[in-house]
Amino acid sequence: MSLLRMLRANLRHDALTAGLNMLLLVLGMATITVLLLLGHQIEQRLHRDAQNIDLVVGAPGSPLQLILSSIFHLDIPTGNIPLEDARWVDQHPMVEASIPLALGDSYRGFRIVGTEPSYIGHYGGNLARGALWDDAHGAVLGAEAARRTGMDLGDPFHGVHGITSAQAGAGLVHADHEYRVSGVLEPTGTVLDRLILVSVESVWLVHDIDDHWSRTGAAREADGVDDRYLTALLVRYRTPLAAAMLPRAVDARDALQAASPAYETARLLQLAGIGMGTLQLFGWLFITMAALGFFATLYNALRTRRHDLAIMRTLGASRRRITALLLLEGVFMSGTAAILGLLLGHGITELLGQFIPQARQMHISGALLLPQEALMVAMALLLGLLAALVPAWHAYRTDIATVLQRRGD
Amino acid sequence: MRPDSVATSQLTYRYAANSALRFPDWSVPAGQSWAVLGPSGSGKTTLIQLLAGLRTPTTGTVCIAGTGLRELTERQRDRFRGRQLGIVFQTFHLLPALTVLDNLLLAPYLAHLPQEPRRARELLRRLGLAGLERRYPHALSQGQAQRVALARALMNRPAVILADEPTSALDDAACEGMLGLLVDEAAACEASLVVATHDRRVQRHLAHTLELQP
Ligand SMILES: Nc1ncnc2c1ncn2[C@@H]1O[C@H](COP(=O)(O)OP(=O)(O)O)[C@@H](O)[C@H]1O
Ligand SMILES: [Mg+2]
Numbered sequence: 001m002s003l004l005r006m007l008r009a010n011l012r013h014d015a016l017t018a019g020l021n022m023l024l025l026v027l028g029m030a031t032i033t034v035l036l037l038l039g040h041q042i043e044q045r046l047h048r049d050a051q052n053i054d055l056v057v058g059a060p061g062s063p064l065q066l067i068l069s070s071i072f073h074l075d076i077p078t079g080n081i082p083l084e085d086a087r088w089v090d091q092h093p094m095v096e097a098s099i100p101l102a103l104g105d106s107y108r109g110f111r112i113v114g115t116e117p118s119y120i121g122h123y124g125g126n127l128a129r130g131a132l133w134d135d136a137h138g139a140v141l142g143a144e145a146a147r148r149t150g151m152d153l154g155d156p157f158h159g160v161h162g163i164t165s166a167q168a169g170a171g172l173v174h175a176d177h178e179y180r181v182s183g184v185l186e187p188t189g190t191v192l193d194r195l196i197l198v199s200v201e202s203v204w205l206v207h208d209i210d211d212h213w214s215r216t217g218a219a220r221e222a223d224g225v226d227d228r229y230l231t232a233l234l235v236r237y238r239t240p241l242a243a244a245m246l247p248r249a250v251d252a253r254d255a256l257q258a259a260s261p262a263y264e265t266a267r268l269l270q271l272a273g274i275g276m277g278t279l280q281l282f283g284w285l286f287i288t289m290a291a292l293g294f295f296a297t298l299y300n301a302l303r304t305r306r307h308d309l310a311i312m313r314t315l316g317a318s319r320r321r322i323t324a325l326l327l328l329e330g331v332f333m334s335g336t337a338a339i340l341g342l343l344l345g346h347g348i349t350e351l352l353g354q355f356i357p358q359a360r361q362m363h364i365s366g367a368l369l370l371p372q373e374a375l376m377v378a379m380a381l382l383l384g385l386l387a388a389l390v391p392a393w394h395a396y397r398t399d400i401a402t403v404l405q406r407r408g409d
Numbered sequence: 410m411r412p413d414s415v416a417t418s419q420l421t422y423r424y425a426a427n428s429a430l431r432f433p434d435w436s437v438p439a440g441q442s443w444a445v446l447g448p449s450g451s452g453k454t455t456l457i458q459l460l461a462g463l464r465t466p467t468t469g470t471v472c473i474a475g476t477g478l479r480e481l482t483e484r485q486r487d488r489f490r491g492r493q494l495g496i497v498f499q500t501f502h503l504l505p506a507l508t509v510l511d512n513l514l515l516a517p518y519l520a521h522l523p524q525e526p527r528r529a530r531e532l533l534r535r536l537g538l539a540g541l542e543r544r545y546p547h548a549l550s551q552g553q554a555q556r557v558a559l560a561r562a563l564m565n566r567p568a569v570i571l572a573d574e575p576t577s578a579l580d581d582a583a584c585e586g587m588l589g590l591l592v593d594e595a596a597a598c599e600a601s602l603v604v605a606t607h608d609r610r611v612q613r614h615l616a617h618t619l620e621l622q623p
Contacts, residue, residue, distance in 0.1 A: 001511055001518035013506030311502045314461065315561075316491015316520035318484045401463040404498065405454055 006325070007332045014301065021293040022337035025383075028286030029341020029376060030348060035276050035283065036372055037349040041364050043269055046072065049191045050261035052122065054243065057081070057089050057098075057250050058232035063259035064268065070101055070232035071261055073111050073191055076163060077103050078257065080229040085255045089233050092249070094242035102203040103231040105159035105174065110145040112159050112179075112196045114203030120185065122234070123192040129153060130183030136202035138182035144193040146184045155181045159206060177206040189363060204228055287383065290337070294387035298330055302391045310400040323396045330388025331381050338380035342373055411439035412475030414569045414601035415460060419469035422455050429467060430455055435619055439474075439568070442592055442602035444611050447621030453605035456621070457573045460603070461494055462486040474568040491520030495562030495600065497591075499574035502558065503546040509533070509557050510542040516564035532560040535597075536590060552583055556590065563594055570595050572604045576611060588614040 011018050050071050058066040061078030068075035090098045099122060102114030113119070117132050120140065130153045132140055141151060151157065159174045179198060187193055237243060243260075250258035309322050317325075350366025352359045415437040423429035430452040437443055445453050458464045459471055462478045471478045474493050481489055490496075503512045513529040516522075533539055536556040546554055555575070562570055572591060576584040588604075592614055595602040604611055612618060 001507075001514040001524060005511070006507070006515075009506040009511065307502055308504050311504065312515070312519055313487065314463070314490060314494075314496045315516050316488050316565075318487040320484070321519075401458045404463070405458070 003325075003328070007329060010329060011333060011336075014297075017297050018333060021290055021297055022333060022340070024286050024290035024293060025334060025337035025380065026341040026344060028283045028290060029338050029380065030344040031283035031286065032280055032376060033342050033345025033373065034348050034352075035280050036370055037345065037366065037368070038352070038359075038364060039272070039276050040370055041368075042272070042362060045190075045362050046265050046269065048189065049123075050265050052236060053234045053261050054237045055235040055246060055250075056232055056259045056261060057086075057235060057256055058259070059255065060257040063257065064264050066232065066257060066259045067261055067264040067268075069103070070234065071191070073113075073195060077231045080231050081233075081255050083228040083230060085253055086230045086233055088253070089235065089250065089256070092246065094238050094246050096236045096238040098236070099234040100200055100230045101232045101234065102200045102229070103163060104203065105161055105206065106163045107157050107159055107179075107196055108149050110142075110149065110194055110196050111163050112139075112198055112203070114198050114200040116200065119234075120192065120197060123188050123190045125185045125188050125190075125192050127183045128186040130181065133182050133197075133199050133202070136199055136205045137178060137180050138198070138202075139179040140183040140185060140197040141181055142185050142193040142195045142197070143187035145196050146181075151181050152184065153181050157181075174206045177202070193363075200230070287380070290334075291383040291387050294330060294333060294384060295390070298326070298388050298391040299394075302326075302394055306395075306398060306403050309395055309398070310403040313400045314404070319396055323392045326392035326395050327385055327388045330384040330386075330392075332384070334380045334384025334387070335377070338377045341380075342377070413437060413472070414439050414441070414474055415603065416472040417460075417469065420456075420459065420466050420471065421468045422452070422459060422464060423467045432456055432459075432469075432621070433619070437569075437601050437603065437617075440596075440599060440601055441617055442595060442615045443604070443617040443619055444615040445603060445605040445619045445621060446609070446612065447607065448623050449607055451607075451621040451623045453607070453621060454573055457496075457571050457603070457605050460569075461496055461571055462490050488520060491516070492522065492565055493568045495565065495567035495570040497558055497562050497570065497572040497575050499577055503549075503554055503561075505546050507545075508542065509538065509544050509546070509549070512546070512557060513561050513564050516561050520565050522565055529560070529564065532563055532594075533557075535594070536560050551578075552586075555579075555587060559587075559590060559594065563598055563600075566598050567600050569601045569603065570598075572602070572606075574606050574608070575604060576606060577608050581610065584608070584610050 053071060056066055056070050058070055058077065059079030059081050065075045066078050069077040086100065089095060097118070099119045100115060103111065105112040128143070132138070141149070146152065156178050158178060161172050161174065179202070185192065237246065247258035247260065250256045312322060346366040348366070349364060353364035353366060354360065413436045415435065417432060418434045420432040421429045432452065445456060447453055455464065459466055460473065476489065478486060504515065507515060510526065510529055513532065514524045514526065517524045530542065533542065536559060538553060538556055538560065541549065541553065549557065570591070575591065576587055579587060588611055591602060591604065602615070604615060
């Protein structure tokens with residue numbers, strides 16, 4: 001006989017009632033855990049992807065859409081910007097550096113991004129094997145893109161026009177421009193992992209625009225019409241002052257729009273946060289109901305268990321020990337449920353990360369612990385304790401002689 | 410010489426608003442078995458509870474195995490009760506959530522004594538309960554449950570076994586059997602035995618009798 005054995009035996013004895021109460025708590029805990037894990041990882045991903053990008057310049061439209069499409073590669077772009085304007089931005093005195101992005105095509109659901117090697121450097125990408133592109137046919141695969149397409153060095157492929165699966169499904173294949181995998185990146189845990197990176201020129205070539213984009217802004221012959229374009233520029237400021245001035249200067253140009261990743265990300269998280277908050281409310285509702293259920297159960301059990309407790313007193317248990325036992329029962333029940341709830345929450349999150357495409361793209365995993373979880377367990381234990389408090393107090397006050405006498409007559 | 414198992418003097422108990430119950434001065438030398446007889450309402454249960462330290466006397470003293478219960482704090486009295494007394498009730502109350510074996514081991518566990526599963530099995534065997542260790546109380550017959558409760562009362566080798574109406578729910582044959590076991594097992598543990606009952610059938614099993622007047 002031991003304390004744990006006794007607690008377990010009592011739990012098992014009224015397993016149905018205890019189970020139902022615990023189920024509510026398990027569900028509540030699991031709901032909140034899933035939301036916490038998702039929220040945390042999504043936020044972390046967003047912040048990591050948007051890190052060190054002060055401003056995104058693209059075509060006019062929804063700023064949120066611009067951020068989504070050019071940083072997180074989630075939405076469709078707002079449009080394209082003329083190369084002239086892009087160069088203006090790049091050479092603006094307040095701009096420390098800019099990374100060009102030319103979007104529009106995809107391969108088997110992975111976006112093909114025309115850019116420069118500095119884009120890979122920005123996310124700390126390293127080549128696992130192979131090399132960067134050195135012509136308009138080379139392509140570097142992000143780790144996830146390589147894994148999921150099954151392509152490796154030297155494999156040829158053709159881009160498809162369009163970047164959402166619906167677009168690309170109906171879109172035409174750029175059959176006359178062949179890419180070859182020239183390199184594969186190590187995983188970075190950023191958006192880079194699920195991209196296919198090529199040179200900007202190659203994107204123009206694919207779309208029958210042949211010329212040369214020069215980051216240094218070398219003189220450009222002014223004969224003929226320049227129909228080269230970019231989709232967006234990721235900009236880093238040279239000076240903090242730029243935050244106040246550059247966006248306005250950019251917006252003043254007809255073809256351009258500036259969007260702040262920090263601001264839009266915060267807005268996005270706030271929007272998502274409202275949804276998360278509502279769902280969390282359900283979690284807490286479950287937990288509150290569970291707590292009430294615990295209380296009702298323990299309180300009712302007290303009536304039927306008064307004789308049991310009296311017998312334990314005649315066997316030498318002190319008043320305090322009986323009281324402690326009842327409190328521990330509440331804590332044990334809620335603690336067990338809390339742990340089960342956390343496990344379930346992590347399991348569900350892991351499954352979401354494995355089987356929901358969007359979550360998989362985000363690298364959602366159930367295998368991480370958040371400090372808030374300790375807090376949740378503590379809350380659950382406290383709830384159990386509170387639910388047991390009144391029954392335990394009643395037990396403490398019970399006069400066992402009277403209890404035993406009623407039965408004995 | 411062992412001290413008297415039970416010694417009372419000047420013992421009275423008053424329930425609120427009622428006139429006080431008075432008990433004769435009484436002593437039970439170690440190892441003796443006694444019947445406390447009297448009609449219903451004569452105070453038998455009250456006396457057993459006073460002896461068990463479950464109620465505090467209005468006046469007078471109770472000594473169990475040489476220890477005055479008044480000298481003990483409530484907690485000490487609880488532990489003393491667990492170690493020195495084996496109590497058997499009319500309804501043989503086992504904890505329904507625990508197996509037979511665990512019900513027995515509960516006694517040393519709650520009294521902070523070493524748990525001896527071998528002793529528990531031995532007691533069960535002696536009381537004809539071998540093989541029921543893993544049963545739950547609801548799966549026992551009335552008679553089996555009674556014997557388990559007796560085994561539990563014996564677990565801690567008490568100085569005194571107190572039994573309150575242990576036979577009143579039983580037919581003659583079961584009554585005989587139960588009393589035989591009580592007397593034999595008390596003797597085997599060298600414990601004194603006090604059986605409070607209105608049931609005159611017990612008298613011939615027990616050497617001594619204390620009559621309570623209504
Ligand atoms: N809780 C109580 N409150 C008031 N009076 C009680 C209480 N319990 C017992 N009594 C009274 O005390 C007397 C003795 O009761 P009890 O010890 O139970 O007698 P017995 O066990 O011999 O039948 C009876 O008159 C009974 O009515
Ligand atoms: Mg009685």
